[in-house]
Amino acid sequence: MSNAGEKAYLNKILKALLDNENIPVSRLADLLGVSVKTARTRVDQVDEWLQQRELGHIEKKPGLGVCLYTTRRTELLAMGYSQSTEITEDMSRNNQMIGMLLKYAMDKPVTLWQLAERLYMSAPTVSVLVKSVEGWFQKYNIKIVTVRGRGIMLQGDEKTYRQAMVNYMVYIMPEITDALFETYAAGVNYARVKSIIVDMENAWRIQFAENSFRTAWIMVCLSIKRASHPLKQDKSETDDSLRDFTEYLFAKSIYDKVKSEFSIQGMDEDTLLLTSMLLSARKIGNDGTENMRTNPSYFNQLLQQFVGEVISTIANVLNDDLSEDKVLYNGLLMHMRSAIFRMKYGEEHPDNISKFVKIEYKQVYLATWSTSSLFESYYGVQITEDEISNIALYIQSALVRKTIPMKALLVSNSGMGPSQLMIDLIKKNIPEIIFVKAISEHDFKPFMCDRYDVVFTNINLKHSHDRMISIGQAPTDKDIFSIREAVTRIRNSKGNMRFRASGICHQLFRAGYMLVHPAVKNKDELLRLMVNQLLESGDVSEDYLKNVMDREKATTTAVGGGVAIPHGNNQAVNESRVVVAVLDKPIGWHEDMVDVVFLLALKMDTDLQKACTQQFYKDFISLTENDEFMKQIRQVKTGLDLYQYFIK
The missing domain is CATH 1.10.1790 (PTS-regulatory domain, PRD)
Known part of the structure; x- marks a missing residue:
């Protein structure tokens, strides 16, 4: 009986035995806040402790309870509860009262007399204790109310x-x-x-x-x-x-x-x-109530504030401005939802990307380290070296986007004021566009479409072009999202541009999930290797490999063009992820030969997961239908290059 918990039991049981000639075990159970069975075990432990020190013994009396026999009462009083300070004794009594009210007064009233009987106190003492614990319950928006003629009870939800x-x-x-x-x-x-x-x-x-x-x-x-x-x-x-x-x-x-x-x-x-x-x-503080939140919007607002401060901190260190890059902000927002959970509770599974990032993007890597204190102050976690590298890659991609500006043309008959408003909205929400020229329908000529990266119009022009995007008179948030997607599509269609996955899909990729020229002999070896990446990080359960293999036995997942998309049951998926493998030589895949494999571990439980999955398939179609994009993927040399290819 050496630890604090055992000593607390000893003091409570000794006090009850010293203050009462006989005490039922059921009353001791109430006093300790435990079951009758546990109370009997504790009494036996106290009896053993007493006899070992020749301080007395406890006898069990059928129908009456238990009784303490000792000739050393004064010594026991000194050894037991009397060594506690008055404050500790008051706290112990308060804690007993809180426990009693939670047990007996939550769903129905209880009288002061009933509480006094269970606590071996007088009704006036119980009344004082009830008053003293009102503040604790108020922290949880619970009131102690009087029910006329029936006693007191807790009032809350x-x-x-x-x-x-x-x-x-x-x-x-x-x-x-x-x-x-x-x-x-x-x-x-x-x-x-x-x-x-x-x-x-x-x-x-x-x-x-x-x-x-x-x-x-x-x-x-x-x-x-x-x-x-x-x-x-x-x-x-x-x-x-x-x-x-x-x-x-x-x-x-x-x-x-x-x-x-x-x-x-x-x-x-x-x-x-x-x-x-x-x-x-x-x-949550020591008593479990400090800053406790259950309002859903609070956590989202906290994360948004945190991501904004992370970006601002890194940008200030780099002496740059990334505040208008919505792709960066939304990408990091998605990434952090999972990353912070892993930093709180997860086992560390290095992506082995730090050494590459430190060499290739040393300045950005060092600047990202400046955010480590933010992780500690916001979430109480210590950021890992690999997580610093992941964030650095997002920042590096944002810096790259700033170096490839776009020029746009706005064709509108709305007048200077409305046109300027549309220009401001476009430049604010699509940071790649650094210049927008506004002209009227009368001044528009078809050849102008080839002189600008993108052409916006809110009127029905007789001429059409693949770089032309229709917008409303006053674009809404939904319109802006559609415009951003269209701009991305136009950028990707240009011969000198690489494919870029939509921001919402960035969370699906991890640098450690990019396998370039893995040493595998056949499809089964490759699938085991790819699934193992997910298993080691806890993104899928043990059942996932069997799901993938069973699906492969049932039907081919090759989709043509040397590409395959193996996948398992989403019930075995914990977090949505995509593992990509680029092989140096094609391998047999049923009746096809495949050298690029996307292992899909996608969930569709929440609206965000559905939106992410749907957008991934849209991006996947754009990627695999473009021979130039697929050629670029097959030419990558490292997993880090492949990861950057998807998030740039």
């Missing part, structure tokens, strides 16, 4: 109740968290829930910090225990942005398994609540 219980168990009573499962989640197979979470950790190749693991474990057990008390979504919190975070995908994988094994329906709101608590992990 199911979400705040669960947050309070989780943080009480994790942060207030950490030494007896495991024992408290029998108090607040009685009847739930919490050992199996723990196994499910561990299985998901292994599948994702991550490892929670202790408090994060306990938070997830307790939250899921409460979801099962209190399934008859469903969470209700606050109308002010309808933002779906939580679903875009990797924490949501991980929480969903846990709840999907729980729903299957425990035969429970729904749990969408439970998944979102666990997501928000995992996202809050860095911001």
Whole structure:
């Protein structure tokens, strides 16, 4: 009985035994906040401790409880609870009262007399304690209210109740968290829930910090225990942005398994609540309440602010301006959702790109290191060398874009004011366009299309050209997005331009997932090598390789032109990724010969995942239908070159 938790039990049990001639074990269980079975075990431990030191012994009296026999009462008083300070004693009493109210006053009223009986205190003392813990409950927007003629009870919503219980168990009573499962989640197979979470950790190749693991474990057990008390979504919190975070995908994988094994329906709101608590992990203080957030928009706004500061910091170090590069901003925004989750919980799996980036882009690499303190202050994580390199590649790509400017022509009859507004919108949202000339329909001549990189018009011209883009009189955000896509398409169609994947697809690629001239003899060897890249990072589960192989047995995934797109069941995918292999010699693929392979691990659970997957296929079609683009891919020398090819 050497650790703090055991000593806390000793003090509580000794105090109860010294203050009472006989005490039922059930009352001790209430006092300790544990089950009767656990209370009996603790009493036996105290009895053994007493006898080893010849301080006395405990006898069990049928129908009465347990009783302490000792001739050294004064010595026990000194050795036990009396050594604690008055403040510690008050805190212990407050914690007992919090636990009692969470157990007995959450769903129905409880009288002060009933609480006094369970705590072995007088009703006036209990009344004082109830007042003293009101502030703790208020942190969770829970009130202690009086129900006339019935006693007191807690008043709040199911979400705040669960947050309070989780943080009480994790942060207030950490030494007896495991024992408290029998108090607040009685009847739930919490050992199996723990196994499910561990299985998901292994599948994702991550490892929670202790408090994060306990938070997830307790939250899921409460979801099962209190399934008859469903969470209700606050109308002010309808933002779906939580679903875009990797924490949501991980929480969903846990709840999907729980729903299957425990035969429970729904749990969408439970998944979102666990997501928000995992996202809050860095911001939670010692008592679990400091800066705790559940509002979905908060996390998205925090990430947007963080990415903006990262870009600004690096740009200032480089003495450059990247503030208008929407491709960079959106690309990093997508990348960080996954990267921060991995830095928090993931095992390190080096991409081995740092040595290349340090040599090729030394200035950008060093400038990116200046953001390390931002990762610590925003999310409490230490950025890795390879992650610095990944961000540096995004920055380098943005710098490259600035060196290839575009000139545009605007054909409009709207007048100078509206035309200037359209010019400003185009230049703000498409940083590659550095010059826009506005002319009227009367002044337009067809040969002008060949003198400009792109031609915008909001009127129906008789002449058509593949560089011409129709826009509205007052372009909306949706129009701007379409314009940006069209501009990208026009850039890619020019003979001196490389293919560039859309910004939303950048998150699919990782430098370590680009395999150039791998030493493989056949299709099966290659597929195992490619899937293993995903497995090592936890982006797919162990079932994924079998899914891929089964699909290959069923039908060919060769799509012509020496290209194949093997893929498995998306249920075995944790995070959407694409692994690319460029072979030095073609290999047999059913009846075809293939030298460029895209292994697709794509999910379609959230709106963001659907948009990303759909855009990938659009880009893939543009890539594979252009012989020049495919020639460029086949000529790359390193995995880093291939990675840059896709994100430039």
